[in-house]
Amino acid sequence: MATPKPDILYRNISHKPPAQDWMDLPLEIKPGRYCYSVDPSALEAVGMPNARVWNPLDEDWKLPENWRKTFLDGMKDRLERFRSFKVFMDICVRCGACADKCHYFIGSGDPMNMPVLRAELLRSVYRGEMTKAGQILGRFAGGRELNEHVLKQIWYYYYQCTECRRCSVFCPYGIDQAEITIIGRELLNLLGLQTEWIGKPVANCNRLGNHLGLPPHTFKDNIDFLCDDIEEAIGIRPQPTFNKKGAEILFITPSGDVFAEPGIFTCMGYLVLFHYLQEEYGFDITWSTYASEGGNFGFFTSHEMMKKLNAKMYHEAERLGVKWILGGECGHMWRVLHQYMDTMNGPPSFLEVPVSPITGTRFEHAASTKMIHIVEFVADLMKHKKLNLDKSRNDHLKVTFHDSCNPSRGMGFLEEPRDVINKVCNNFFDMPEGTIREQTFCCGAGSGLNPGENEELRMMGGLPRANAVRFVREEKGVNMLANICAIDRATLSASMDYWVPEVSVCGIHEMVANALIVPGEDRQTDLRGEPLPGKEDE
Amino acid sequence: MSLDASIKQNKGQILNLWLKKFTDTYPEQSAQFFQNSPGQFNNPVGYTFRVNMEKIFDELFQDNDPDNMRKYVDGITRIRAVQGFSPSEAVSFVPMLRESLWEVCGQEVSREGLLANWLELTQKLEKLAHLAFDTYMSCREQLWKQRAEMFHNRTRKLLERAIAKKPAE
Structure with a gap:
C-alpha cells in the first residue's frame, strides 16, 4: 500500500470532539x-x-x-x-x-x-x-x-x-x-x-504501623541515619528516644519524611529542634516505632479503615502513658484529626489537654483531640522568644508558601506557617490572591493519587499551583516552595521539575533547623549539605 | 500592500481565529472556558495559550529569535504534552496558524500575486513546526525520566542505608 501524503493524513485528524450529551x-x-x-x-x-x-x-x-x-x-x-x-x-x-x-x-x-x-x-x-x-x-x-x-x-x-x-x-x-x-x-x-498506592499502604499501616511497611528496627535505623547526617552538618548528634514509657509527649509524623528527599530534611529539622528543646528546656518527647505514621490512607478507603488506622495513634499514646500528642507536617492526618477523629475514636480520656511545657500555653482548641500541630507549637515558642534564631542563614532562599489543602482549607491553618517562615527567613513572598489560603490550589496528587504511573495527571493537576509559583519566581526571584505536608513535598518536587525547574521544595522545619543556633554547634552547611550563606569559600 | 503589512493589519483577527481553532480541540465546555475565562491564575491554560500565541506571532514577524521562540513554543507545548493528545494533535497549533493566516490573508495573496512571500512564510512555519515537535519530545522524555526517578528515589535511600549497615563481605 502506498504511503498516504501528509495533507491526506492531516485531513483525517479531527480536532473537534463529538457534540454528545455527557451521559x-x-x-x-x-x-x-x-x-x-x-x-x-x-x-x-x-x-x-x-x-x-x-x-x-x-x-x-x-x-x-x-x-x-x-x-x-x-x-x-x-x-x-x-x-x-x-x-x-x-x-x-x-x-x-x-x-x-x-x-x-x-x-x-x-x-x-x-x-x-x-x-x-x-x-x-x-x-x-x-x-x-x-x-x-x-x-x-x-x-x-x-x-x-x-x-x-x-x-x-x-x-x-x-x-x-x-x-x-x-x-x-x-x-x-x-x-x-x-x-x-x-x-x-x-x-x-x-488502587495499589492506597491499598498497599493501608495493609502495611495496619500490620506494621506505617505506609512503607518498615518494621520497628528499620524505622529506628532510618532515624539513626538521619542523626548521622545531622552530626555531619552541625557537629551535634541528637539523641531521640523511641517508645519511651512515661514520656510527656508522643511525636507522630508521616513516614514519607523518614526515607525520601526532600522530606528527610524536614525530619532532620524536627530532630534538631527537639534536641535544642531537650538541652535548653528538658523537653521530653518520644517517637513510636508502632504508631510510626501520621498519614491515614484508610481515609481513602472507608470510614471504618480510617477509624482503625487513626486509633493506633491513640492506643500507642495510652500504652506509653504520654500526656498528649504532637503531630508533624502532614496533610490528611490533620483532616482526619480535625474533622473525624473525635467522633470516631474520641475523646481520649487518658490524655490531657496539650500544654506547652516550655511556654505554659494551653492549647484549648485541642481540648478534645489532645493533639496539636508542630507548626502551632513552634509558632508559640517563637512568640515567647524561646528559640535562638539566625534568620540570615536562610538568606540564600527566596521563599513562597503552598497552603496544603487539609491544614489550610480543612482546619484553618493560615497564619501560623507564615508566622514561622517570617521568623526564620528574610525573604518571604506570598503567591497571588485566589491561589493561596482558603482558595489554595491542590498540589495535584493528594488523596492517594501520587504513585507515579499517573504522571500526566499529576502534572495537569499541579499546573494551577505551578503557574502561581512561576509568577512569584518571575516577579520576586523565588527559589524555594515551602509547605507542611509530606505528599506536597513529594508531588511538588516533580511538579516544579516539570513546570518551574528553578524552584526547590522544602518543609518549614528544615528552614527552622537551619536558622536555629544550637549551643555547641559547628556548622558550615545547611541540612542538605550546601554551604551556608557567607561560608561558600570555606 | 505587502503580505507582512496585511498580516500585521489583521493581527487581532488572525490571533482570535488561531486561538479559537486551537481551543476547539478540547470538548465544547472546556474550549469556552479556555477561550473566555479571564485571569492568569484561574485559567492558566487559556492564559498561557493566548499570551504565547501572541508572542510567537510577533516574534515570527520581527526578529524570529530562536531562543525567544523556543520559550514561547515551550509554554504551549509543555501543557499539551501532558493532556493526553497524540503528538500531531499536541503541536497542531503550528498548522493552525498557517490555516488562520490563509483564511484571513489568502485572498490578498492570490489577488496581489504574493505567492513568493507566502512560500517564504510557510518555510518559517515549517521551522516552527520542527521546533514544536522537538519541544514536545523533550517534554515527553522528561515525564518518563521523572517516572523513572520517582521509582528509583522511593527505594534508593533505604538501599543505601541497608548497604551502609551491612557492607558486602
Missing part, C-alpha cells in the same frame, strides 16, 4: 491518568472484599456476580447513615459555580473533571435507581441505571479527585465534593476496585 460520552481510560489496581494480597490482609487480579485497561474487570446489588445496597446504606451524603445527592442545582474551580479540570480540559459533573456520575445513579422521578422519567430527570460503563466512569473519575475541597469553597450550598468522593471510593472498595 453518552465513551469512556477512554488513558495511560498516565489512572493508578494501577491493587494487588489482592493487600485487600486480603485487611479483610476487604472481592480481592482479585484485574486491570483497568481490560474490558473485563472480573466484577463479582452480584456487583450491582452490592453497590446499590452500599449506596442506600450510606444515604441513611450519612446525612451529608443524602443532602449532597439532593440539593445541587447545577449552577456551575464549582465547574472551573477544580485543578484537574483547569489543567486537563476534561469536562468530566468539573466537580459538578464528577458528582453527577453518582447522582445520576442515585436518581435513576433510587428516586421515583428518576425511575419513571429516566434521563429526562437526570437519572440512569448503574451498568458496567457507569461503574467504570465512576472509578476513573473518583480517582481523579484529590478531595481537596476547593470546589466546596465556591459552592453556594456548601456541597463538599470530597465527602462525595469519599463515599464513592468506599462503594468502589466494596467491589475490590482499589
Whole structure:
C-alpha cells in the first residue's frame, strides 16, 4: 500500500470532539491518568472484599456476580447513615459555580473533571435507581441505571479527585465534593476496585504501623541515619528516644519524611529542634516505632479503615502513658484529626489537654483531640522568644508558601506557617490572591493519587499551583516552595521539575533547623549539605 | 500592500481565529472556558495559550529569535504534552496558524500575486513546526525520566542505608 501524503493524513485528524450529551460520552481510560489496581494480597490482609487480579485497561474487570446489588445496597446504606451524603445527592442545582474551580479540570480540559459533573456520575445513579422521578422519567430527570460503563466512569473519575475541597469553597450550598468522593471510593472498595498506592499502604499501616511497611528496627535505623547526617552538618548528634514509657509527649509524623528527599530534611529539622528543646528546656518527647505514621490512607478507603488506622495513634499514646500528642507536617492526618477523629475514636480520656511545657500555653482548641500541630507549637515558642534564631542563614532562599489543602482549607491553618517562615527567613513572598489560603490550589496528587504511573495527571493537576509559583519566581526571584505536608513535598518536587525547574521544595522545619543556633554547634552547611550563606569559600 | 503589512493589519483577527481553532480541540465546555475565562491564575491554560500565541506571532514577524521562540513554543507545548493528545494533535497549533493566516490573508495573496512571500512564510512555519515537535519530545522524555526517578528515589535511600549497615563481605 502506498504511503498516504501528509495533507491526506492531516485531513483525517479531527480536532473537534463529538457534540454528545455527557451521559453518552465513551469512556477512554488513558495511560498516565489512572493508578494501577491493587494487588489482592493487600485487600486480603485487611479483610476487604472481592480481592482479585484485574486491570483497568481490560474490558473485563472480573466484577463479582452480584456487583450491582452490592453497590446499590452500599449506596442506600450510606444515604441513611450519612446525612451529608443524602443532602449532597439532593440539593445541587447545577449552577456551575464549582465547574472551573477544580485543578484537574483547569489543567486537563476534561469536562468530566468539573466537580459538578464528577458528582453527577453518582447522582445520576442515585436518581435513576433510587428516586421515583428518576425511575419513571429516566434521563429526562437526570437519572440512569448503574451498568458496567457507569461503574467504570465512576472509578476513573473518583480517582481523579484529590478531595481537596476547593470546589466546596465556591459552592453556594456548601456541597463538599470530597465527602462525595469519599463515599464513592468506599462503594468502589466494596467491589475490590482499589488502587495499589492506597491499598498497599493501608495493609502495611495496619500490620506494621506505617505506609512503607518498615518494621520497628528499620524505622529506628532510618532515624539513626538521619542523626548521622545531622552530626555531619552541625557537629551535634541528637539523641531521640523511641517508645519511651512515661514520656510527656508522643511525636507522630508521616513516614514519607523518614526515607525520601526532600522530606528527610524536614525530619532532620524536627530532630534538631527537639534536641535544642531537650538541652535548653528538658523537653521530653518520644517517637513510636508502632504508631510510626501520621498519614491515614484508610481515609481513602472507608470510614471504618480510617477509624482503625487513626486509633493506633491513640492506643500507642495510652500504652506509653504520654500526656498528649504532637503531630508533624502532614496533610490528611490533620483532616482526619480535625474533622473525624473525635467522633470516631474520641475523646481520649487518658490524655490531657496539650500544654506547652516550655511556654505554659494551653492549647484549648485541642481540648478534645489532645493533639496539636508542630507548626502551632513552634509558632508559640517563637512568640515567647524561646528559640535562638539566625534568620540570615536562610538568606540564600527566596521563599513562597503552598497552603496544603487539609491544614489550610480543612482546619484553618493560615497564619501560623507564615508566622514561622517570617521568623526564620528574610525573604518571604506570598503567591497571588485566589491561589493561596482558603482558595489554595491542590498540589495535584493528594488523596492517594501520587504513585507515579499517573504522571500526566499529576502534572495537569499541579499546573494551577505551578503557574502561581512561576509568577512569584518571575516577579520576586523565588527559589524555594515551602509547605507542611509530606505528599506536597513529594508531588511538588516533580511538579516544579516539570513546570518551574528553578524552584526547590522544602518543609518549614528544615528552614527552622537551619536558622536555629544550637549551643555547641559547628556548622558550615545547611541540612542538605550546601554551604551556608557567607561560608561558600570555606 | 505587502503580505507582512496585511498580516500585521489583521493581527487581532488572525490571533482570535488561531486561538479559537486551537481551543476547539478540547470538548465544547472546556474550549469556552479556555477561550473566555479571564485571569492568569484561574485559567492558566487559556492564559498561557493566548499570551504565547501572541508572542510567537510577533516574534515570527520581527526578529524570529530562536531562543525567544523556543520559550514561547515551550509554554504551549509543555501543557499539551501532558493532556493526553497524540503528538500531531499536541503541536497542531503550528498548522493552525498557517490555516488562520490563509483564511484571513489568502485572498490578498492570490489577488496581489504574493505567492513568493507566502512560500517564504510557510518555510518559517515549517521551522516552527520542527521546533514544536522537538519541544514536545523533550517534554515527553522528561515525564518518563521523572517516572523513572520517582521509582528509583522511593527505594534508593533505604538501599543505601541497608548497604551502609551491612557492607558486602
